[in-house]
Amino acid sequence: MAKRRIKKVAVIGSGIMGSGIACHxxxxxVDVLLLDIVPRELNDKEKAKGLTLKDKVVRNRMVNEALATALKSKPSPIYSQDFANRITTGNLEDDIAKVKDVDWIIEVVVERLDIKKQVFENLEKHRTPGTLITSNTSGIPIKFMSEGRSDDFQKHFCGTHFFNPARYLKLFEIIPGPKTDQDVLDFLNEYGEKFLGKTSVVAKDTPAFIGNRIGIFSIMSLFHTVKEMGMTIEEVDKLTGPVIGRPKSATFRTVDVVGLDTLVHVANGIAENCPDDERKELFALPDFINTMMENKWLGSKTGQGFYKKTKDDKGNTAILSLDLETLDYRANKRAKFATLELTKTIDNVADRFPVLVKGKDKAGEFYRKSFAHLFAYVQNRIPEITDELYKIDDAMKAGFGWQHGPFEIWDAVGVDKGIELMKAEGLEVASWVTEMKASGSESFYTVKDGATYFYDIPSKTQTKIPGQDAFIILDNVRKTTEVFKNSGVSVQDLGDGILNVEFRSKMNSIGGDVLSGLNKAIDMAEKDYDGLVVGNQGTNFSVGANIGMIFMMAVEQEYDELNAAVKYFQDTCMRLRYSAIPTVVAPHGMTLGGGCEMTLHADRVVAAAESYIGLVEFGVGVIPGGGGSKEMALRASDTFVKGDVQLNVLQEHFLTIGMAKVSTSAYEAYDTNILKHGKDIVVVNRDRQIATAKAVAKQMADQGYTQPVKRNDVLVLGKQALGMFLVGTDSMQASHYISEHDRKIADKLAYVMAGGDLSEPTKVSEQYLLDLEREAFLSLTGERKTLERLEHMIKKGKPLRN
Structure with missing residues (x-):
C-alpha cells in the first residue's frame, strides 16, 4: 500500500474552530483550502460600493472575514503571520470542486446532523476516492453522519475532534465510524502525534467521546458539590487550580472563558443521550445555572458570568464574583485554607494529593468528596468510552490542561485510599478494580526500564503504553540514569554517549547550583561522553537568572561577589559554545533572560514550537549580563552584508533587547535572530523534543565535531553607532516614550553593542564585549531605580516602570 502523505487539506467551515484548524x-x-458558505444578502458596505451577489469579494466575504478575525485574535492561532499565505480561501459553491486535489477533507460546520449530512453529500460528488474525510464534531455520533455514503467514503471517514484553540490544546480525539479502515485510524493516530504535535487518543463513538464526557462530568459534579457544601466560587477556584496541577483559570473562570452556553450544550447532550449513565442526574442543570442562562450571563463573551469585570468611579478595574445563594455580584472574597498551607513546601504536585485528602478543614472535605466522585465515575466508563484507562488520563491532560489524569491522581493518593474515599461517599467500587488488586497490581501505572506501563483490564497485567519509543520521559529515566545531581540540576546518561542536564530549581531559574551543575556536566561529557543536551520537561525551560540572589548582593553592595557571579554566568555560557563536545539546548515555554542566553550559546537549538524566547532584562533595570548583549552584537556583525546599512542591522538587534521582545512562537525567534535558519530546528510535539535533541547531538558527534576557536573578529561600529543610539534614546525620552531610567539602561546597552566609543569600526574579541557587558550590568545594579525594579519583580512577579 502506497505511503499516505498530507500535502494539502480542505477545511469546510471557517468559524472560530475551522479557522483555528486551518491555521494549525x-x-x-501544509497547504490549506478554507471554504465556507456564500452570503445570501449584501451588507451595507457592499451596497455602498455597488457590488452584487455575483462578485467574488462578496461570495468569499464570510470566509475572508472569519480568517482575518482569527489571525488578529490573541493568543494567535498561527506561529508566524507569514504562514497565513499557506491558506487559500473560497466558497462552497464556486470552489467545492477543488477538494478533488486535497489529501484530507475536514468538516467543521455547525453542530447539526442534517446540515452535516448535506455537506457530505455535496463533498462526495467531488472527492477523489481514497481521500481522508473527517468531522470535527464534538458530540454527534459518527455512525449517523456517514449513513447513505459510498463504501469508499465510509472506509475513509471518521471523527477527528480538535479542542479549541487548535494550536494550543493538545488533545486530538479520533472516533471511528462503523466501517472506518484500521489503516486510516493508525495513520491519523501517528499523524496527530508526529506532525500536528498532539496527544492522539482513539475514542469510542459515545456521546461527548472521552475528554468532554469526563471533563463536563467533573465540572457538573463540582457545581452540585459547591451548593451542597455552601462554598463560594473563589474557594472552589482556589482549590481546583495550580495547587492540584490544573490551569490558573481553575473551574469557574474556565467556564467563563469557554462560555456557559457551550458547557450547557454538551451537558444536555450527555443527559439526553446517556440513559444508562449511573450519574446522569448530575448532568441536570442546577437552578443557578438555569437562571444564568436565562439572564445571558454566559461569561467573557457577554461581559459577565461567574465573574464580572467593572470599573469604579475612578476608572479602576475591579473583578466582582457571583454569590451562588443570592445570584448578586459582590466584591471578591479571598479564599484561605489551612490544608493548602501544608502543601506550600511540596513542589511536586503528585506528592500533594495524599496531604490534601487528609485535610481536617473544609478543603480536605472538598477534596475527599470530589475525588471520590471522580474516581467512581471514571472506573465505570471502562469499557463504555474506552478499553484502556490511560486514554482517559491522556484526554484530560491534553484537552483540559490537567497535569495528572484521574487514574494518576488515584495512584497518587493510593488505590486503597481512593476506594476508602468512594465507600465513605456511598459509591461502589468497579469489579475490575477489585480484580486488579487481587491480581497483585497495586497501582494503575508502573514504570519499568524508562517506559510507563498501565493495568490492562482484559489481560489483568501491566502493559506498556504504545508509542513511547519516540519519547524520552525524564521522570521515568531519572532514577536509573542519573550520573550527577545537586539542588539545581540532575544530569542523566541518555545512552549513545549523550548526557542531559535537567534544571530542577524553582521555576528552573538559573543560580549558582544550576551553573555549577552545568559546568560539571560539561566536564563529564568532555571526559567520557560524546555530546550534551540541556533540556527539561518543566512547564517552562527557564524564567532566567535568580534575581533574588542578584538583588541581595546589590543591596549589600557586595560588588566583588556580584562581579564574580556575573562572570561565572558568562563563562558558563561561553563553555556551552566552546566545549570539546557538541551542545544542544532544547527550549520550550518561557525561555527568558538567562534561559535565552543559554539558548544563544548552544551549538544547535532544538526548540519546541511553543517557545516564548526573549532577553527581558530591561524589565528589571539591567541589560543581559550572561553574554546576551555580546551575542546580539556578534550576530549583528555576522549579518552585515556588503552594501548593507550596517547601522540599521545593529539597531534591529539593539531593539530586540531594548524593547524586551519575546517571540510568541519558536518561528518568530528566527525573525529576531535568536534562532538561526539552517542551524536551529523546531519540533511541534514537545514530547519528542529531548529525543530529537539527543539525536542532533549524536549526529554532530558522529560527523566529527571539532572544538570551535574563540572569536576575535566581531565588527563593532564604535562612535558612529553610539552617536545614533544616544540621539535615539534622547528623543524617545523627550517624547515621553521611555523614562529617564529606561534611557540610562538603553545608553549602557548602546555602549556595549557599539563596542564602546572607538573612533572607527574595529574588529574585537568576544571577551572584549563580555567585559563591557559585565561592567555595564554591575553599574546598573548600583542604581536605586534598578533595585526598585528588582524588588518589585521579586514581590509582585511583574515589571515596574519607574
Missing part, C-alpha cells in the same frame, strides 16, 4: 495546518507547512 498552515503552522506545520
Amino acid at each position: 495546518f498552515a503552522n506545520i507547512g
